[in-house]
Amino acid sequence: MLDPFDRAGAVALPRPVRVLRLRIAGTRSVEPLGAFDREFRLDAGLTVLVADNLRGKTSVLELITWCLRGTPRAGLQGVVRSWLSTVECDALVAGRPLEFRLRLRGGTLVEGRVVSADTELVHATDETSYGERVAALMMELLHLEPLESQSSRSASGRNTYGWPSYFGAMYLPAGREPALLGDDVMGGMPGRLLQVFLDLPGAAVLTRLKAFRDSVVSAARAAAADAQRLRDLMARKRAEADRRLTDARAALAELDGKEPVALSTVVDDITRLSRAVVAAEAESRDALKTFDLIKRQRQHDEMRLADLREHDAARQLFYALDPAACPRCEAPVTDERRAAEKRHATCAVCARPLGARDHADDQEVEREAHYRLTASRDAEKLARDNADDHVRRAARLRDALADAERRLTDADGAARMAARSDLAREVARWEGSVAALDSTAIPGAPTHPTEQSVLDAAIDALExxxxxxxxxxxxxxxxxxxDLARRFGFRDLERVQIDKQARLKVFKTGGPVENFSGQSPGERLRLRIAVVVALLQVGHGHGNASHPGFLMIDSPCAEEVQDADAAALLHALERLCAETPDLQILVTTADEGLVRRTLSEATVIAPPAPGAPLW
Incomplete structure (x- = not known):
């Protein structure tokens, strides 16, 4: 039997991908206006696409990506999509010729097809279904398995990564991006891609086992949390049922403990109290009316006293009397005569001028008015106290009547039995609730799942x-x-150390240990290219090349400050393609002069005229 970890017994998983042709057709809405139809023939090795900025270089890579990956990246501009009517891409995938055909209208995919030897493998009429079917086809042809990682945001507790994530190891991100390999840094994706493309023994199986074990652990934690919430809920319900049962029993005991009351006695009390309440309320109303009359008299006396003190003429008339009518004929004294008496000193009764004043009489008149006010105030206080007494007595009698009516309810045998029946049902209800809660099985703390133990053991053995x-x-x-990074121009690099999680330590001459994220954009790009090519070279050396051997690098010279550094990178890529079988690299740059001076055997694709678009 073969040892599954013996490299000699391992079966190679070849995954070569090579792009042969790209055709782009449509109508441009900017200068140069009009229809276009451009075809690119691509060879193995290094191909450099040269054009000015914003003249179509990156779009070539993005359209190849749309065809092969199934979904476009954000780098494909919307205005460019609106120009396109047809995109065709011919490629060899794991030795099988595939023809990718996209038909667009107004920037929207209306038909996507993949054909192989006159057999239609994919047919879709929208972008989503095209992406899904292309991804499934490429995963099958390249013998790739979905990659999974644990996720607290996913309903299943796992995130699944497919062909678009693998494609990130072929279309290398810009130098400033954080991932060493691929586009995704979450879920340990760089390390997972590294292990798959290095074809580590058992890598795919181990990845699936770890993802499944993580989901088991996550499910166990969720079950423990659910069990605790259920225990807390049951405890709250049990406490509430106990409280309700205690209250119902106490109310029933109180009702049973009351002495029965004679019905005739209570009726007599209600009759007597009803009459007393009626009488008391009548007396209360009378007392309040009397108080109101005396109060108004007191207010009138106060006004008269104030008037006497302010108007001398009023003091002489009737010794501070204020007649309402003539004492002889009983003709009413009008308000106009009263006002004239004050203004002109004419009598309000006979309208004759008032005589000279006697100050002694004035004082006597004022004293009389003062005595009247004092008497009315005392009378008002007595009337108020009397009214308050009657109001309180009526209230006490009403309360006594209400109590007698309650006693009548208690004395009513039917009402008493109905109340007792209601309380008995309440007691039975809560006794049933308590019994049901006590009989409900409450989950305890979950034990270590057996399947997790088995998975842990299998993972340990595989690792x-x-x-x-x-x-x-x-x-x-x-x-x-x-070695590759130094060839690409990383001159002060002494050595590197990469682990299975694709964490790269960088050792520079005379310097401290650094991480990949601490490197400059140009250094990151060199290291990223070196990692992918090294994977391919190591695979070839062991007879199991697993990386597809297809790379796209957009504007690597943009990361460089010196032309010499950019030239060194391009020259190293050209030599690398000549030395490494099954390697195809597409590079874009805006510096055609640098390319022409540096490269000798690479294919250079340029616009038909200087400054013109590439397509």
């Missing part, structure tokens, strides 16, 4: 075997990455 088999591969990978 132990894989570690022994992969140690030599990573030593070789470190050496090749460092």
């Amino acid at each position: 132990a075997g894989r570690n022994a088999a992969s140690e030599r591969l990573f030593d070789e990978l470190d050496r090749r990455i460092a």
Whole structure:
């Protein structure tokens, strides 16, 4: 039997991808206006697309991506999409010729097809379904498995990564991006891609086992949290049922403990109290009316006293009397005569002028008015106290009547039995609730699941075997990455160390250990290219090349400050393609002069005229 971790017994998984042709047709809405139809023939090795900025270089890479990946990237501009009517891409995928055909209208995909030897493998009429079907086809042809990682945001507790994530290891991100390999940094994706493309023994199986184990652990934690919430809920319901049962029992005991009251006695009390309440309320109303009359008299006396003190003429008339009518004929004294008496000193009764004043009489008149006010105030206080007494007595009698009516309800046998029946049902209801809650099985703390133990053991065994088999591969990978990066112009690089999670340590001459994220954009780009090419070279050396061997690099010279550095990178890529079989690299740049001076055997694709668009 073959050891699954023996490299000699491992079956290689070739995944070569090569683009042969790209055709772009449509109508441009900016200068130069009009229809266009451009075809690019692409060879193995290095191909450099040269054009001025914003003249179609990046769009070529993005359209190849749309065809092969199934979904376009954000880098494909909307205005460019609106020009397109037809995009065709011919490629070899794992040795099988495929023809990718896109038909667009107004920037929207209306038909997507993939054909192989007159057999239609994919047919879709919208962008979403085209992307899904292309992804499934490429995963099948390249013998790739979905990659999974644990996620608290997903309903299943896992995130699944497919062909678009793998494609990120072929269309390299710009130098400033954080991922060493691929586009995704979440879920440990760089390390997962590294292990798959290095073809580590058991990598795909181990990835699936770890994702499944993580989902089991997540499910166990969720079950524990659910069980605790259920226990808390049951405890709250049990406490509420106990409280309600205690209250119902107490109310029933209180009702049963009351002495029965004679119905005739209570009726007599209600009759007596009803009459007393009626009488008391009548007396209360009378007392309030009397108080109101005396109060108005007191207010009138106050006004008269004030008037006497302010108007001398009023003091002489009737010794502070204020007649309402003539004492002889009983003709009413009008308000106009009263006003004239004050203004002109004429009598309000007979309208004759008033005589000279006697100050002694004035004082006597004022004293009389004062005595009247004092008497009315005392009378008002007595009337108020009397009214308050009657109001309080009526209230006490009403309360006594209400109590007698309650006693009548208690004395009514039917009402008493109905109340007792209601309370008895309430007691039975809560006794049933308590019994039901006590009989409900409350989950305890979850134990360590057996399947998790089995998965842990399987993962440990796979990792132990894989570690022994992969140690030599990573030593070789470190050496090749460092050698390639130096060839690409990373001159002060001494060595690198990469682990299975694609974490790269960088050792520079005379400097401290640094991480990949701490490098400059140009250094990151060199290291990223070196990692992908090293994966391919190590795979070829062991007879199991797993990376597709197809790379697209957009404007690598933009990361450089000196032309010499950019030239060194391009020259190294050209030599690398000549030395490495099954390697195809597409590069874009705006510096045609630099390309022409540097490269000798690479294919250069340029616009038909200087400054013109590439297509």
